[in-house]
Amino acid sequence: MTACSVSPGTLNTWDPLPLSIPALMFASAERYAGRAAIEEQGVVTDYRDLPALALQVCRSLMALGIEAGDRVAIWAPNCRDWVIAALGVHCAGAVLVPINTRMKGAEAADILLRSEARVLLMQGQFLGVDYPAMLQPLCPVSLQQRVLLGAAQACAGVDLDWPAFIAKGAAVSDLQARQRAAGVGPRDLSDLLFTSGTTGKPKGVMSAHGQTLRAFHQYVKVIGLQPGDRYLIINPFFHAFGYKAGWLTCLLAGATILPHAVFDAEAVFQRIAAERISVLPGPPTLYLSMLAHPRLAQTNLSSLRIAVTGSSTIPPVLIERMRHELGVAVVTTAYGLTECGGLATICNPDDPAEVIAGTSGRAIEDTQVSIRSGRNEPVSAGESGEICLRGFHVMRGYFNDPEATAQAIDADGWLHTGDIGHLDANGNLKITDRLKDMFIVGGFNCYPAEIEAGLIEHPAIAQVAVIGVADERMGEVGCACVVLRQGQQLDAPSLIAWARERMANYKVPRHVRFFQALPVNASNKVVKGELRDAVGA
Structure with a gap:
């Protein structure tokens, strides 16, 4: 099949297309020099300035020992520094591992551990959450450096603030960084974006430049x-x-x-x-x-x-x-x-x-x-x-x-x-x-198996199944269908509050229904269609 045709016009095309994200950045810096690449709170970054900014990050990563193919994670909200840091990661030939900003410490630590990320560039605080403090007690030993993205301040739970990180790059020349960036090819991995599935464990999707x-x-x-x-x-x-x-x-x-x-x-x-x-x-x-x-x-x-x-x-x-x-x-x-x-x-x-x-x-x-x-x-x-x-x-x-x-x-x-x-x-x-029963809460994909794996850790829960139900504001939200352990007591507000402490907000069920037993088929698998009927989903 072919893509839909579009009306002829002044379309921006590349011939040939750059082979990697670093190659694109260098080519765009020349092609669009004089145009604004990023605007944020009155700060305008010209396209011509992107390579110098990205190469600063690249040099610092190389000074920390990052080699081509190593994983480097970013845990921060949308901002100018995110883009520049990511371009620096790509120039170093490293594989970018973005982390969901709504994740709790244990969830982020799991991504860092399984991606084998060596460096994390992280936000200090966002939406009232202290990221370094949340991660510190759970930080995997494979993570060698925690860098405070864009910030010049000492902080518990980080190894380097941004000026100290950039200063590390003085040990690596601009030429070395440019050579590293030039060595990145179209088949090299550009990123690991973690998604989830029916196993309940996020999986790192490997994509190439x-x-x-x-x-x-x-x-x-x-x-x-x-x-x-x-x-x-x-x-x-x-x-x-x-x-x-x-x-x-x-x-x-x-x-x-x-x-x-x-x-x-x-x-x-x-x-x-x-x-x-x-x-x-x-x-x-x-x-x-x-x-x-x-x-x-x-x-x-x-x-x-x-x-x-x-x-x-x-x-x-x-x-x-x-x-x-x-x-x-x-x-x-x-x-x-x-x-x-x-x-x-x-x-x-x-x-x-x-x-x-x-x-x-x-x-x-x-x-x-x-x-x-x-x-x-x-x-x-x-x-x-x-x-x-x-x-x-x-x-x-x-x-x-x-x-x-x-x-x-x-x-x-x-x-x-x-x-x-x-x-x-x-x-x-x-x-x-x-097919996989995924539902979408406010634009975020939610996978029942992953949420169920978190809820089953509650000491009062014997069995749980999560389904998506319609919600006027969010589109869909989760409903936890719970069977309690014998002799245990639990109410909906308590379970919701417990879940909020342990998982990203969009994963937290907004509704809880209690059952004596969950409907199962001949293979002893929960029949979620019957649960949806029971809760009126």
């Missing part, structure tokens, strides 16, 4: 991103949507990165008008909030040009309202998952509202979508089955987990997504269900 640049170069062309576009990035940088479809896409197109750390509909609304935002991806709820804003008619949103969204159900009227009431010329939807680099299919922005709202579009160039049965055979046209993907964008595998890799990618190279859907007559993908 070349496949990432190739996929999101297509994304740039389809949405028509141009030099000078101003891209407000709300989606978190630890996720492919904020990282690859976000700031990395800006480097491909010469757009300006405007990081946004915490989603707040009112703040976003104000920033669009005040900072002349032209590109605003986000969930449907973002645009609904804007359309319902009491000052919509009095606010100048004329700069807004591109919107990218996605959800299993989007009313076509929303697409029409985004086009006509918000004045967005380019509105589209896309589908992807971490295991395929974050992008698999995308709609042509010229398609009717019904297609954009009701489907996730067609496969990007040089990739295939196949709808397959439980016997791993293609189903008939129009029939539903598991969505499987094959092509250059499919991950290189799960880090240090060949068994899970073999389960996800079959012998013919098909990535089994665990999502259910079908293709229409024009090859547009329609997603209808989730």
Whole structure:
């Protein structure tokens, strides 16, 4: 299958495409010199200045002994320093390991341990949470250096503040750093993005430089991103949507990165008008909030040009309202998952509202979508089955987990997504269900097995199953279905409070239902469909 065509215009293309993220950065510094690469709180970073800033980080990492292929983690919210640090990691030939900012200490420590990260660049405090203090008692011995990202202050739980870290780079020459960056190739790993699955343990998805640049170069062309576009990035940088479809896409197109750390509909609304935002991806709820804003008619949103969204159900009227009431010329939807680099299919922005709202579009160039049965055979046209993907964008595998890799990618190279859907007559993908019972809370993927593994540690719980239930504000939230140990007592508020201390907020169930026994099938597996019926989900 091929990507949707777009109307001819002034599209920003590379010929040839840079082979690595460092190569892209150096080329963009020349190509877009004089344009703003990043703007944050009045600080403007020119494209021409990115290499020097990234090479500072690269030199310091090399001075700490980081070799090509080593893992370096970043645990911080969206900000200018995140982008510069990540580019420095890439220039060092290291593999970037982004960590979810909502994770608790034990969750972050598990990622650091299993990725074998040697250096962590971390935020000091965010949303009232002290990251170094939270991690300190749980820090794995494999982590050799904890660096306070962007901050000049001594702090318990860190080894180096930012000035001390940068000073380490004096031992490595600029030429050495440039040679290291030049040695990074298209097949070298660029990142490990941790996702979760039915095993309940997050898995590190291995992606390479070349496949990432190739996929999101297509994304740039389809949405028509141009030099000078101003891209407000709300989606978190630890996720492919904020990282690859976000700031990395800006480097491909010469757009300006405007990081946004915490989603707040009112703040976003104000920033669009005040900072002349032209590109605003986000969930449907973002645009609904804007359309319902009491000052919509009095606010100048004329700069807004591109919107990218996605959800299993989007009313076509929303697409029409985004086009006509918000004045967005380019509105589209896309589908992807971490295991395929974050992008698999995308709609042509010229398609009717019904297609954009009701489907996730067609496969990007040089990739295939196949709808397959439980016997791993293609189903008939129009029939539903598991969505499987094959092509250059499919991950290189799960880090240090060949068994899970073999389960996800079959012998013919098909990535089994665990999502259910079908293709229409024009090859547009329609997603209808989730085979793996994943649900999405406020834009964050939640995997029941992972949450269940955390809840079962409560001393009063004998058995637990987690399902997603509809929620007006968040889209979906978790509901924990609990069987108590004999003689034990526990109420819903106590369990929710207990969970909040131990897992990221979006994973914490908002509802708890108590059962004498959970419904099971002949294989003694919990029948979650019956649980959904029982709780009215």
